[in-house]
Amino acid sequence: MQDSHILLSVRDLTKHYPAEGNGFFHRNNEFIHAVDHVSFDLREGETLGLVGESGCGKSTTGRLVVGMEKPDGGSILYEGQELAGMSRKELSSIRTLLQMIFQDSYQSLNPRKRVLDILADPMVFHGIVSRADAPRRVGELLQLVGLPADAADRYPHEFSGGQRQRISIARALSLNPRLIVCDEPVSALDVSIQAQILNLMKDLQDRLGVAYLFIAHGLGAVHYISDRIAVMYLGEIVELGEGQEVFRHPLHPYAQALIGAVPAADPDRRPDDASILKGEAGDAVHVGEGCRFAARCPFAADQCLREHPVLTDFGNGHLAACWRAARGHECEPGI
Amino acid sequence: MMKKDVHETYAGMVWRRFKRHRAGFACLILLLAIAAAAVLAPVLAPFDPDQINPAFSQAPGGPYLLGTDQMGRDVFSRLLYGTRVSLTVGVLSTLLATSIGVVLGLTAGYFGGWADMVIMRVTDMIMSFPYIMLILVAGVIFRPGMWMIILILGFIDWPGVARLVRGEVLSLREKDFIHSAEIAGMSRRYILFSEILPNCFAPILIFATGVMAISILDEASLSFLGMGIQPPQASLGNMLNGAQSISVLTGMPWLWVAPGVMIILLVVCTNFVGDALRDAMDPNTSW
Amino acid sequence: MAKYIAKRLLYGLITLLGITIIDFILMNLVGNPIDILASNPKVSEGALKVRAHELGLDRPAWQQYFIWIGQILHGNFGFSYKTYQPVSQMILSHLFPTLILMGTALAVSMVIAVVFGIYSAVHVHTKRDYSIVFLAFLGQSVPGFFLALVLIYFFSVRLGWLPSSGMRNLNDPGDGVQLRYLILPATVLALSEAGNNIRYIRSAMLEILNQDYLRTVKGKGVGRRILIYRHALRNALIPIVTVFGMEIPGLFGGSVILEQIFSWPGLGLMTMNAILQRDYPVIMATCLLSAVVVLLANIVTDILYAVVDPTVKLGKQF
Numbered sequence: 001m002q003d004s005h006i007l008l009s010v011r012d013l014t015k016h017y018p019a020e021g022n023g024f025f026h027r028n029n030e031f032i033h034a035v036d037h038v039s040f041d042l043r044e045g046e047t048l049g050l051v052g053e054s055g056c057g058k059s060t061t062g063r064l065v066v067g068m069e070k071p072d073g074g075s076i077l078y079e080g081q082e083l084a085g086m087s088r089k090e091l092s093s094i095r096t097l098l099q100m101i102f103q104d105s106y107q108s109l110n111p112r113k114r115v116l117d118i119l120a121d122p123m124v125f126h127g128i129v130s131r132a133d134a135p136r137r138v139g140e141l142l143q144l145v146g147l148p149a150d151a152a153d154r155y156p157h158e159f160s161g162g163q164r165q166r167i168s169i170a171r172a173l174s175l176n177p178r179l180i181v182c183d184e185p186v187s188a189l190d191v192s193i194q195a196q197i198l199n200l201m202k203d204l205q206d207r208l209g210v211a212y213l214f215i216a217h218g219l220g221a222v223h224y225i226s227d228r229i230a231v232m233y234l235g236e237i238v239e240l241g242e243g244q245e246v247f248r249h250p251l252h253p254y255a256q257a258l259i260g261a262v263p264a265a266d267p268d269r270r271p272d273d274a275s276i277l278k279g280e281a282g283d284a285v286h287v288g289e290g291c292r293f294a295a296r297c298p299f300a301a302d303q304c305l306r307e308h309p310v311l312t313d314f315g316n317g318h319l320a321a322c323w324r325a326a327r328g329h330e331c332e333p334g335i
Numbered sequence: 336m337m338k339k340d341v342h343e344t345y346a347g348m349v350w351r352r353f354k355r356h357r358a359g360f361a362c363l364i365l366l367l368a369i370a371a372a373a374v375l376a377p378v379l380a381p382f383d384p385d386q387i388n389p390a391f392s393q394a395p396g397g398p399y400l401l402g403t404d405q406m407g408r409d410v411f412s413r414l415l416y417g418t419r420v421s422l423t424v425g426v427l428s429t430l431l432a433t434s435i436g437v438v439l440g441l442t443a444g445y446f447g448g449w450a451d452m453v454i455m456r457v458t459d460m461i462m463s464f465p466y467i468m469l470i471l472v473a474g475v476i477f478r479p480g481m482w483m484i485i486l487i488l489g490f491i492d493w494p495g496v497a498r499l500v501r502g503e504v505l506s507l508r509e510k511d512f513i514h515s516a517e518i519a520g521m522s523r524r525y526i527l528f529s530e531i532l533p534n535c536f537a538p539i540l541i542f543a544t545g546v547m548a549i550s551i552l553d554e555a556s557l558s559f560l561g562m563g564i565q566p567p568q569a570s571l572g573n574m575l576n577g578a579q580s581i582s583v584l585t586g587m588p589w590l591w592v593a594p595g596v597m598i599i600l601l602v603v604c605t606n607f608v609g610d611a612l613r614d615a616m617d618p619n620t621s622w
Numbered sequence: 623m624a625k626y627i628a629k630r631l632l633y634g635l636i637t638l639l640g641i642t643i644i645d646f647i648l649m650n651l652v653g654n655p656i657d658i659l660a661s662n663p664k665v666s667e668g669a670l671k672v673r674a675h676e677l678g679l680d681r682p683a684w685q686q687y688f689i690w691i692g693q694i695l696h697g698n699f700g701f702s703y704k705t706y707q708p709v710s711q712m713i714l715s716h717l718f719p720t721l722i723l724m725g726t727a728l729a730v731s732m733v734i735a736v737v738f739g740i741y742s743a744v745h746v747h748t749k750r751d752y753s754i755v756f757l758a759f760l761g762q763s764v765p766g767f768f769l770a771l772v773l774i775y776f777f778s779v780r781l782g783w784l785p786s787s788g789m790r791n792l793n794d795p796g797d798g799v800q801l802r803y804l805i806l807p808a809t810v811l812a813l814s815e816a817g818n819n820i821r822y823i824r825s826a827m828l829e830i831l832n833q834d835y836l837r838t839v840k841g842k843g844v845g846r847r848i849l850i851y852r853h854a855l856r857n858a859l860i861p862i863v864t865v866f867g868m869e870i871p872g873l874f875g876g877s878v879i880l881e882q883i884f885s886w887p888g889l890g891l892m893t894m895n896a897i898l899q900r901d902y903p904v905i906m907a908t909c910l911l912s913a914v915v916v917l918l919a920n921i922v923t924d925i926l927y928a929v930v931d932p933t934v935k936l937g938k939q940f
Contacts, residue, residue: 110530125522126519171515459920460640461644463637463871472909584771598765
């Protein structure tokens with residue numbers, strides 16, 4: 001896995017939004033640091049999980065990667081090609097290789113179109129199949145995601161949430177992408193359905209070699225599907241590493257808290273550390289000099305309030321941005 | 336595995352739900368019947384609407400189902416032809432207003448920026464003029480007549496449609512199926528006409544019934560004031576014109592009751608059909 | 623909020639400018655006043671030229687526009703071609719009856735719409751609700767002029783209770799009992815406005831009553847009556863304010879037709895006469911005046927709207 005080809009390389013990706021209440025009489029030039037100098041690599045056929053509380057910038061990161069929003073800074077290299085700052089036209093040739101699955105399967109399928117048209121139109125538009133050949137290809141895709149062939153004649157509202165998410169997956173796959181950004185693809189589904197969809201996604205990855213950027217606030221799904229995990233807090237990546245490694249030995253107190261908060265598959269793990277996460281989730285407007293997590297961190301020291309920690313490699317590609325970890329206090333969660 | 340065994344098209348679902356609205360359904364039937372009678376006016380009318388018969392100002396009876404007017408013309412025949420004119424004006428001016436409104440609303444909503452700014456300010460301006468005054472002034476400028484009325488109403492009625500469509504587009508643009516079409520690299524034209532427009536269809540259709548009701552009322556008011564359809568051509572509005580004189584109002588009610596009731600029927604039915612459509616197409620009520 | 627109001631006023635100003643331009647273009651399309659004068663054989667060629675020069679009609683259109691705007695800013699709306707009176711004076715003398723008629727109709731229709739709209743929403747899906755909705759539909763569908771004819775037929779002709787016309791200028795002393803002249807036209811105007819608005823208030827009210835927080839309050843056992851009056855009514859202010867704004871253009875339009883039928887000596891009748899006689903400065907002035915009033919009403923509504931409901935997405939609604 002380590003040696004495989006790097007598909008997507010994100011460096012210092014930054015997106016700021018003007019803060020609410022920037023009024024006529026108080027023009028204060030405040031910004032929400034939605035995504036702030038985020039960097040990561042995504043290898044071919046790999047799944048990178050992106051986790052964090054809502055508002056941490058994980059979804060914005062996904063939207064920036066597929067070009068739904070324009071970044072304010074940094075670069076997004078896809079196969080060595082710079083996507084940031086590309087025009088709509090230039091992007092369209094690469095777009096097919098970068099697809100996206102959304103959380104709300106009901107909103108992500110046009111309610112006025114039959115599944116056949118939803119799946120066929122983009123393929124025909126990009127010349128992947130001819131109009132005449134489209135129904136056959138749609139049938140194959142439906143079979144691939146575990147839906148009967150007659151689903152093609154139906155409208156989205158005739159399906160259950162899990163079935164609709166399968167259609168979304170089929171649509172994403174129809175353009176033969178090499179990377180799919182999955183924005184909370186299972187969090188709106190029942191737990192039993194979640195597992196089915198995750199298994200399907202894993203299975204498809206094995207068969208087609210597609211890479212996933214898997215965005216979720218629920219750690220369970222991320223742990224299950226991801227090869228590597230990146231933890232975001234207030235617009236920054238605070239920890240990044242192999243999935244098992246991050247789960248067993250989280251370095252950042254925030255990651256420790258998140259993992260402690262997972263409804264444990266392991267009954268021995270006490271969820272006590274979730275108590276770290278008391279207090280407000282901070283706001284991404286007034287980010288100070290120091291560590292953004294310092295206000296909520298039980299271990300915050302002087303240095304944490306003054307200096308901003310940078311992502312540092314702690315070995316085996318396990319990175320964290322934490323002064324405490326740098327000082328050598330590796331913490332075992334829940335002990 | 337499917338939620339339903341029998342699947343139905345969107346139109347089928349709307350029709351099934353439409354029929355549940357009994358008043359709306361009855362009004363649709365009535366409206367279609369009136370429209371059929373109007374279309375078949377040349378066949379159904381016992382007299383030529385402009386033909387002057389020997390009986391002047393005769394009360395209903397004999398060959399004259401609804402009596403005759405002061406010039407001896409058969410009121411029933413004129414009613415059929417007048418309804419034909421009113422419906423033509425209603426339907427065509429609504430089509431015109433809706434087409435203009437849809438194009439400008441889509442443009443304003445999807446492209447935003449300057450196009451949006453200009454289009455919205457123009458709708459503000461037109462909507463600021465009291466409607467009837469604009470129509471009256473337009474009626475003075477251009478030679479009155481059915482086609483002119485259609486054009487005038489069409490060009491004055493579109494701002495409401497444009498605002499509606501723009502609002503729909505703005506909310507649809509935030510929907511993920513539009514995002515996914517954009518991510519799939521589909522052209523703007525495809526997104527606008529194949530993804531957005533079909534989803535605006537229901538609100539446009541509902542709004543259009545309202546526009547049609549208002550158009551029928553406006554044509555009637557305009558013709559009533561003598562600024563619309565000009566005699567001898569019959570329209571429901573100008574048939575009522577005579578009732579401005581007290582002698583007609585009191586002495587010859589058959590001249591004004593029937594066209595008045597016909598206008599009310601047309602407008603009430605159109606409004607009820609719109610209401611039933613709203614119920615049938617509203618995604619918020621259960622399927 | 624301040625930014626929103628400033629933006630709204632700026633847009634209002636742009637719209638106002640557009641309105642004056644539309645008004646100017648429309649009136650130029652109506653016809654050249656010199657042609658109208660020229661149709662009078664008593665006016666000589668030379669007199670026409672002098673008159674055209676006086677009116678500035680020998681200048682390019684854009685100059686005429688600015689001259690016109692300049693005059694309006696000084697309160698000068700020109701002179702009527704028919705009565706040779708200053709238009710501003712004509713408007714002032716006809717303003718009062720129209721204000722009385724429109725004000726009465728506005729008040730009555732607002733009361734009808736609010737009372738019946740809320741009553742209908744509170745008793746939703748009952749027979750009473752359906753009857754109100756049906757009547758509202760009917761009110762919306764009956765042309766004002768036809769309703770006027772029917773009411774005149776019954777109340778003036780058959781029963782002889784109310785006069786159908788005869789209203790003189792209110793400044794005119796002598797006739798003490800003016801109120802009875804007002805009843806029929808104001809009723810018709812109020813009823814034609816109320817229909818649509820009953821339904822608007824009803825559906826807005828239903829939405830408010832269905833909101834979650836009201837369910838919560840209900841869950842706490844607050845009495846139904848108190849609940850409706852204290853919580854829902856405050857929120858119902860928003861649709862009520864909206865309805866207020868929506869009524870203004872309809873009142874203008876309605877009064878043009880109804881003043882004609884009831885011979886009500888107001889702006890509507892004056893306008894209608896001016897239109898029939900192509901009295902260009904008068905039409906121009908009344909069109910402009912009514913458009914400005916409607917524009918102001920819209921701006922006030924939007925600002926009130928923002929004040930009543932701070933959560934409204936400012937800016938998105940234009």
